[in-house]
Structures are given as C-alpha cells and as structure tokens.
Amino acid sequence: MRIGIIGGGSIGLLMAALLAEQGHIITIYVKRVEQKKTINQDGLTIRPYNKVYPVTALLLEDRLTGEDDLVLVCVKQYQLKDIYRFTTNSSFPIIFMQNGMDHVEEIQQLELTNTIILASSEHGAIRVSDSVVNHTGRGQLNMAILAGDSSLLISINHLLTSDNFPIEINENWFYMLANKLIINAVINPITAIFQVNNGQIISNPYLFKLSNLLCNEVCHVLKLEHQEQWKRIMSVATNTKDNKSSMHLDVVKQRRTEIEGILGYIIKQSNGDLPHTLFVYQSIKALEWNYKGK
Missing domain, CATH: 3.40.50.720 (NAD(P)-binding Rossmann-like Domain)
Known part of the structure; x- marks a missing residue:
C-alpha cells in the first residue's frame, strides 16, 4: 500500500x-x-x-x-x-x-x-x-x-x-479509547507532576493512593469498572516501571501537554465533583503556565 x-x-x-x-x-x-x-x-x-x-x-x-x-x-x-x-x-x-x-x-x-x-x-x-x-x-x-x-x-x-x-x-470505538484513556489519565499526569518513572505510582505509597483515587473518579465518568481498570493500570506501571511517561517528558522539555484532551475531557463529561481529577488537571496546567513564562 x-x-x-x-x-x-x-x-x-x-x-x-x-x-x-x-x-x-x-x-x-x-x-x-x-x-x-x-x-x-x-x-x-x-x-x-x-x-x-x-x-x-x-x-x-x-x-x-x-x-x-x-x-x-x-x-x-x-x-x-x-x-x-x-x-x-x-x-x-x-x-x-x-x-x-x-x-x-x-x-x-x-x-x-x-x-x-x-x-x-x-x-x-x-x-x-x-x-x-x-x-x-x-x-x-x-x-x-x-x-x-x-x-x-x-x-x-x-x-x-x-x-x-x-x-x-x-x-466499539468508545470503550476502545476509554480503555486507553484511563491509562493515560492516571499514569501520565501523576508521573509528570511528581517527575517520577512509571513504577513509582506502585512503589510510593502516597502516589499509589492518589493514583487509585484518580482512577476511581475517571472510571465513574467513563462508566468503567474500577477494580478491573486499576489492575490494568498496575500492570502497565509494572511493565514500564523504568520508563518516563510521554507527559513527564513533555513537562521536562517544557512542551505543551495533552492534558486537555485527557483529563480536560473527563471534566467536561462529568456532572459531579471530581476533587482529585481537578487537582491533577490544574497542577499540569500550572506547570505549563510556569514554563510558558506567563
């Protein structure tokens, strides 16, 4: 072709x-x-x-x-x-x-x-x-x-x-993308904010807790089963434990991130309170704002 x-x-x-x-x-x-x-x-x-x-x-x-x-x-x-x-x-x-x-x-x-x-x-x-x-x-x-x-x-x-x-x-395209979105919504911004490799959302107990809370909120909005998706996130984090996520690298290199299409989408789709999602979303936006010199 x-x-x-x-x-x-x-x-x-x-x-x-x-x-x-x-x-x-x-x-x-x-x-x-x-x-x-x-x-x-x-x-x-x-x-x-x-x-x-x-x-x-x-x-x-x-x-x-x-x-x-x-x-x-x-x-x-x-x-x-x-x-x-x-x-x-x-x-x-x-x-x-x-x-x-x-x-x-x-x-x-x-x-x-x-x-x-x-x-x-x-x-x-x-x-x-x-x-x-x-x-x-x-x-x-x-x-x-x-x-x-x-x-x-x-x-x-x-x-x-x-x-x-x-x-x-x-x-079903929705569930295909949702299954990828949940991985990006949790691993990418958490590792970008705290500047850690993927494996630390498992090994660091505080990041583990924050990641799980974030996963729960995103799953609620996407109507996905929390425990099943949390197992998938843990599996990906384990298999890529020494890797830096793409959002982590974007922040390090002071590039625009994809947070708007990931957690921004979740916030738009929600009718309820998402305290951890909002915190993580606003944290990434704050990092972008800082290195843009605004």
Whole structure:
C-alpha cells in the first residue's frame, strides 16, 4: 500500500518504520524543512534493532490529495486543527491515532466523506532525533471504525497486520479509547507532576493512593469498572516501571501537554465533583503556565 503518515513525532516515526518493514511505500509528512531533509538523506532508523528504512519525507503543505491509499494521522490531539484541512475533499481512509477522546466530536463535526478509523497504540516509542526512533515496548494497534465503510477496516487489518505489527479490531470505538484513556489519565499526569518513572505510582505509597483515587473518579465518568481498570493500570506501571511517561517528558522539555484532551475531557463529561481529577488537571496546567513564562 501507499501509506501517508502525518506527523514526525515518536509514534509517527515508529509507525513509518514498522510499516516500511512490511514493504509498504511510506511517505511521512512533517512540519520542518530540517526533518524532511534528514529523513530523505539518512532514512529512518529504528532502535534498538538499528534497522534503516528508506522512506520519503515531504512537508505537509506539499501533500497532494489522492496520492495515498491510506493516511495515518499521528500528531498530538491539540495539533489536529492544523491538520483537518488536509483531510477534506479526499477519498482515502484516515486513521486517527490520538491520546484522549476530546477530538472525536471534532472529527464528527467535520462531516468527512472518508472512512474514518480511530486507533490507539500500545507500542512504546521515544523520538531520539529527526530520523531516529527508539522502540521502547512492543504492543498492538487497536482499531475501530467511527464512520464510513466497515469492510475497509477489515481489508486494512489484513493488509497491515503482521507478527511485528499485530492489530486488534474493536466493535466499539468508545470503550476502545476509554480503555486507553484511563491509562493515560492516571499514569501520565501523576508521573509528570511528581517527575517520577512509571513504577513509582506502585512503589510510593502516597502516589499509589492518589493514583487509585484518580482512577476511581475517571472510571465513574467513563462508566468503567474500577477494580478491573486499576489492575490494568498496575500492570502497565509494572511493565514500564523504568520508563518516563510521554507527559513527564513533555513537562521536562517544557512542551505543551495533552492534558486537555485527557483529563480536560473527563471534566467536561462529568456532572459531579471530581476533587482529585481537578487537582491533577490544574497542577499540569500550572506547570505549563510556569514554563510558558506567563
């Protein structure tokens, strides 16, 4: 397939490398001229395997409608507003791969005629440089259809799935995203506020308690079973105990976080009191405010 990937961050680079490994023709669309030049010159390297894949990099503004058979949108949720104009008046299926759930209503309001697929990735990835990505944890890609031709989802699954790129099809996009959101809603902001690795929400008894209280509130809003989700959070924290969450890294590097699409979404959906959710949300917003110099 001719696959376009919008976004040259960690997930975009990882998806490009894993799909190029299968022999698909990959074009990655980036924002910066420097990244475009680096990828076209050096190829895309995935560590720790140190494999190099020749992929084509273009600036997003150079993208021509109809060139790709499939497009993966791998930018962060708050960057989507700048991307939507490149998805209108086109026919290719689009896979949106964002954390959180705040973007789903936005996508629905666009009234796109494309087949729209939502996806969540269980892979771990850290961008090392403009053309190098570190694959920190293998996982699977979960996909569910939001709108359009459901038979295309089955076809895409058959074309993309492999031993190194497992895919699971979900019948219900809401619960698929909610199951990912609960992980991001607890582990990411707690580790970002307290600047700790993921495992400390288990080993530190105070963070353990705070994380559990936060999990309970988020589960209540999403109508998920608390104990089941808490076990999943503990499992992820254990398996990634030495890792830094993406929000932790965003705060360290003084970048905008995805808190609005994660806990911001939970607050919008709630009709009740969420004291721990509000505390954690406002704490991340305070950190962002500080390093923006406001």
